[in-house]
Amino acid sequence: MNSPIIDSIAASVDAWRGKAILIVEDIDSNYQYLFATLSRSGANLMWVRKGEEAIELILSGKPVDLVLMDIQLEGMDGYSVTREIKKLRPELPVIAQTAFAMKGEKEKSQAAGCDEYLSKPIRPSDLLKTISLYL
Numbered sequence: 001m002n003s004p005i006i007d008s009i010a011a012s013v014d015a016w017r018g019k020a021i022l023i024v025e026d027i028d029s030n031y032q033y034l035f036a037t038l039s040r041s042g043a044n045l046m047w048v049r050k051g052e053e054a055i056e057l058i059l060s061g062k063p064v065d066l067v068l069m070d071i072q073l074e075g076m077d078g079y080s081v082t083r084e085i086k087k088l089r090p091e092l093p094v095i096a097q098t099a100f101a102m103k104g105e106k107e108k109s110q111a112a113g114c115d116e117y118l119s120k121p122i123r124p125s126d127l128l129k130t131i132s133l134y135l
């Protein structure tokens with residue numbers, strides 16, 4: 001996070017202040033990594049471990065500007081959760097993040113309505129650049 005390129009991206013995305021990013025991630029250490037990458041952006045970060053909780057949060061009407069969606073989750077997987085979210089808020093950007101760079105994952109994520117797809121491990125610069133396309 002201390003490299004010049006990341007610093008410059010982080011500086012350029014300070015406009016995320018006031019934006020709300022919902023992180024759906026069931027592994028604590030993965031969340032900590034995302035938090036470390038995104039915390040300086042000024043965005044309001046919300047974290048749920050289960051897809052069902054993400055749907056509830058969207059249903060509650062709480063402001064969310066972008067969703068970072070883990071695909072491998074207990075219960076509903078990230079594809080199913082994304083489908084439900086897109087029924088409720090079609091315009092809400094959803095960025096899928098998966099541990100599996102498997103053939104077909106990109107197509108599956110697109111079919112589920114995900115706007116973008118990132119394979120773990122996600123480089124901070126890729127994460128910041130991708131989010132900046134949607135916030």
Ligand code: MN
Nearest residue numbers: 026070072073
């Ligand atoms: Mn997972």
